[in-house]
Amino acid sequence: MIYKKALGLFIISLLPLIGAAQNQQNVSINVSATVAGTVEMITINTVDFENIEREGSVVRVDPIFGERAGKMIARGTPNAEFRVDYIRERELVNLDGDGIIFFNYEVAGNRIDDQETSELLDQDIRDLQFNDDGEYYFWIGGSVDLSDINPGSYQGEFTIEIEYI
Amino acid sequence: MKNFSQHIIELLTLTFLIGISAESAVSQDIRFGQYGEYTIELEDIGLEDLIFEGPINSNSGIYDVELIDSKVLSIIGVKYLDVDVEITADGKLYLDGDPSYDSDPQRSIPFTLQAAYANDGENNVTSSKPIAIANNPSLNSGTTRFPILSRRQQPPGPPPSPPTGDFDQSLVNETAYLYFYGQIDVGNVVAGQYRGTINVTVEYR
Known part of the structure; x- marks a missing residue:
């Protein structure tokens, strides 16, 4: 009788061990959302070629050291990283008659408001970062070949794209 | 006396x-499944995240992933056995998936998880049944139990054959489906990628 009871207890104690072998499966699912802040672009100065001295047929405004460079400020989310892209060559049209010229843009950028320490953004796409105040500074220069063009006043636009990453 | x-x-x-x-x-x-050697598979269909599509801007409020656009998992197992499903998820999505931002409202987005299952043998959200999920600020959690294949108001069938050497489980397998969807409430948060995790566990009852 004592033997039977002992055997019964032994079988009961085995059951949880068998139960531990049951099949269980786990899967983890990632949930994601990308938040893009808004970006505001403010133009401070346009590129100024008026009465500029030139050597040969090419006129150039240096974006880092040129006083005539255009200036823009981007305002966004503090310390957020962003990507900038701009079209390097744009067409300028003669407002006074026939003729077009092609302007080659050069852009420099800086997290602080200091043109001379700015970095030339010479790749097609660059990853940059707003400063603690959510600002980033751009200086716009470039060059144009004025040989073989009609006299007149030429105008075009500069397009820069900024997107959060 | x-x-x-x-x-x-x-x-x-x-x-x-x-x-x-x-x-x-x-x-x-x-619990027939507890002592048998029946296998169960939980598979990720689509291999993509549960993604709240943009563009999402700061302070822009509610964004939904609807049931029809759910993230889907499949459960493959013995059709006449019940499974227990346990679901837990972060109550927030965190900037760069970093949970240390839990108390930082500028770097976390409240996440309300919703879930459903379908056990009529088809991956079809229209016949799915909701799973009750308790949505707390720090945790979404819920459990449910259902047979791999719905018994359709009929009483349970006989217990399964013991898995002996002649037992071929593939002959009695069926697929049930789990659906995960929900919403986020985007407050005044910094730009960036926000991530969270849903953990799902299934086992035979």
Whole structure:
């Protein structure tokens, strides 16, 4: 009788061990959302070629050291990283008659408001970062070949794209 | 006197038997799957995240992933067995998936998880049934139990054949589906990628 009871207890104690072998499966699912802040672009100065001295047929405004460079400020989310892209060559049209010229843009950028320490953004796409105040500074220069063009006043636009990453 | 003591013994015996009977009455739940070697598979269909599509701007409020656009998991197992499903998820999505931002409202987005299942053998959200999820600020959690294949109002069938050497589980397998969707409430948060995790566990009941 004592033997039977002992055997019964032994079988009961085995059951949880068998139960531990049951099949269980786990899967983890990632949930994601990308938040893009808004970006505001403010133009401070346009590129100024008026009465500029030139050597040969090419006129150039240096974006880092040129006083005539255009200036823009981007305002966004503090310390957020962003990507900038701009079209390097744009067409300028003669407002006074026939003729077009092609302007080659050069852009420099800086997290602080200091043109001379700015970095030339010479790749097609660059990853940059707003400063603690959510600002980033751009200086716009470039060059144009004025040989073989009609006299007149030429105008075009500069397009820069900024997107959060 | 002898009769009286005999009655007492009978009464005690009867009480004891009733006590045993009452105890055995709560043990009607037979877990066939617990002692069998049945396998169960939980598979990720699509391999993509549950993604709240943009563009999402700061302070822009509610964004939904609807049931029809759910993240889907499949459960492949013995069709006449029940499965327990346990679901837990972060109550927020965190900037760069970093949970240390839990108390930073500028770097976390409240996430309300919703879930459903379909056990009629088809991956079809229109026939799915909702799973109750408790949505707390720090945790979404819920559990449910259902047969791999719906019994359609019929009583449960006989217990499954023991998985002996002749047992081929693939002949009695069926697929059930789990659907995950929900919403986020985007407050005044910094730009960036926000991530969270849903953990799903299934096992035979």
